Amino acid sequence: MTVWIFAAACLAGSLGAVSRFVVDGEIRRRRPSSFPWATLVINVTGSLLLGIVTGAVVAHGEPTVWKTVVGTGFCGGYTTFSTAMVETLRLAQGKATIATMTYALGTLVAATAAGGTGLALGWWL
Amino acid sequence: MPVAPHPTAGAAAPHPANRPVHLSAPMIAIVAGGALLGTAARYGLALRWPVRTAAWPWATFTVNLIGAFALGFVLEALARRGEDAGHRRLVRLGIGTGFLGAFTTYSSLAVETDMLVHAARPALAVAYPLASVSAGLLVALAGIALAAGHHRWRLSRLPQDPDAVDTSPADGEKR
Numbered sequence: 001m002t003v004w005i006f007a008a009a010c011l012a013g014s015l016g017a018v019s020r021f022v023v024d025g026e027i028r029r030r031r032p033s034s035f036p037w038a039t040l041v042i043n044v045t046g047s048l049l050l051g052i053v054t055g056a057v058v059a060h061g062e063p064t065v066w067k068t069v070v071g072t073g074f075c076g077g078y079t080t081f082s083t084a085m086v087e088t089l090r091l092a093q094g095k096a097t098i099a100t101m102t103y104a105l106g107t108l109v110a111a112t113a114a115g116g117t118g119l120a121l122g123w124w125l
Numbered sequence: 126m127p128v129a130p131h132p133t134a135g136a137a138a139p140h141p142a143n144r145p146v147h148l149s150a151p152m153i154a155i156v157a158g159g160a161l162l163g164t165a166a167r168y169g170l171a172l173r174w175p176v177r178t179a180a181w182p183w184a185t186f187t188v189n190l191i192g193a194f195a196l197g198f199v200l201e202a203l204a205r206r207g208e209d210a211g212h213r214r215l216v217r218l219g220i221g222t223g224f225l226g227a228f229t230t231y232s233s234l235a236v237e238t239d240m241l242v243h244a245a246r247p248a249l250a251v252a253y254p255l256a257s258v259s260a261g262l263l264v265a266l267a268g269i270a271l272a273a274g275h276h277r278w279r280l281s282r283l284p285q286d287p288d289a290v291d292t293s294p295a296d297g298e299k300r
Contacts, residue, residue, distance in 0.1 A: 006168065013164025014157045017227040021156045021218075025147025047235035054236050071232075072171070077164050081189040081229035081257070082196035083222075085265040089197070104262070108254050111235035119239055 005065055012073030016046075020078050035099055036087040039080065040107050046079035047111040051118020052125070059123040079111075152218055159223020167228050179244035182237040185230060186257055192229035193261040196221055197268030205276040 020042050027038035050071050057067045084107055091100040146152050167188050174184045199221050203213050234257055241250035 006165075009168055010161050010164045013168070013227050014161040017160030017163070017223055018153055018157050020226060021153065021222055022147050025145060029145060043231040043235075046232040050232035050236045051239065054240075072168055073164060075232040076167060076230040077160050077227040079231040079233075080226040081231045081234060081261060082192040082225045082265070083229075084231060085193040085258075085261040086196050086200060086269075088262055089265055089269065104258055107231070108235075108258055111231055112238050112254065115232070115235035116239045116242070119236070119243070 005068055008065075008069045009073035012069045013077030016074040016077030016079075019074075020080065034094065034096070035091070036084075036103060039083050039087055040103065040110070043079045043084060043107055044110045044114045046075045048114040048118040049078075050075040051115040051120075052122040053118075055119040055122020056125065057122075058119075146214070146218075152214075155215055155219045156223040156226075159219040159225075160227035163224040163227030166224075167230065179241065179246050179249075181249060181253060182233070185233045185237060186253070189229045189234065189257055190260055190264050192225045194264040194268040196225045196229075197265035198272045199225070199268075201269040201272035202276065205272065 023042055024038040027041060031037060053062075053067055053071045053075070056062045057064055084104075088100055088104045091103055170188060171184045174187075176182050176184055200217065203209070203217055203221075207213060209217060234254060238250055238254045241247075241253060
């Protein structure tokens with residue numbers, strides 16, 4: 001691990017977070033809703049991308065620097081666990097029990113399924 | 126097309142205001158700066174805490190719980206101090222959206238779960254994501270409760286504090 005790879009991963013994480021900020025803002029502006037669609041979309045698409053990169057590295061021995069910069073950096077900065085937790089509590093606070101369960105478990109299932117799909121894609125591509 | 130400000134806008138801190146904050150260059154720069162440090166903290170911790178394959182992903186589990194607690198605390202503390210504007214918005218974007226958003230990760234949680242399935246560790250593959258989310262919700266709630274408790278303590282100690290009186294949101298404490 002060189003300091004350059006570390007720096008590249010941090011920059012990629014920064015780019016990922018800015019992408020999340022912009023995508024989140026655009027989805028909220030176009031589809032205003034009390035249901036946190038934006039974070040759901042971000043976490044699912046980020047898991048798909050991380051799956052693809054991880055699958056490619058595992059299957060084809062792609063340089064792990066890609067896994068570090070795109071996976072640990074970009075995908076890690078793009079997706080967020082903390083916001084998903086706080087948004088779940090907000091839904092629960094609003095007494096939206098079905099929406100709360102749907103959001104918490106739906107994100108988990110959809111992100112894991114997207115990650116698995118990505119692993120298969122990265123493997124076969 | 127401006128929308129009337131919501132009376133409890135302070136309680137819904139992560140929702141951007143009516144203007145597209147997410148397209149403002151200074152706001153983007155603040156998110157980018159916080160995220161640079163957040164990614165460095167997460168990656169630095171992962172490097173010092175290597176996790177064996179097919180084992181419980183402690184590094185991700187830990188950063189996610191720390192980040193969920195901190196975000197609950199920060200957002201609640203900001204919401205109780207007033208509306209999402211000025212320096213409060215900068216703190217929310219830099220520390221919340223930037224640092225803590227990048228520090229925590231959902232994609233690693235998802236793909237690590239998939240890798241546990243791949244490694245034929247079904248018990249871990251079920252326990253890890255469910256423990257992450259249930260513990261994540263508990264610690265975020267603890268962070269919110271701590272910020273709320275601190276705010277009440279602050280108000281009870283400083284009833285004359287002009288900051289506490291003037292900038293409290295509509296849903297502020299009734300004392």
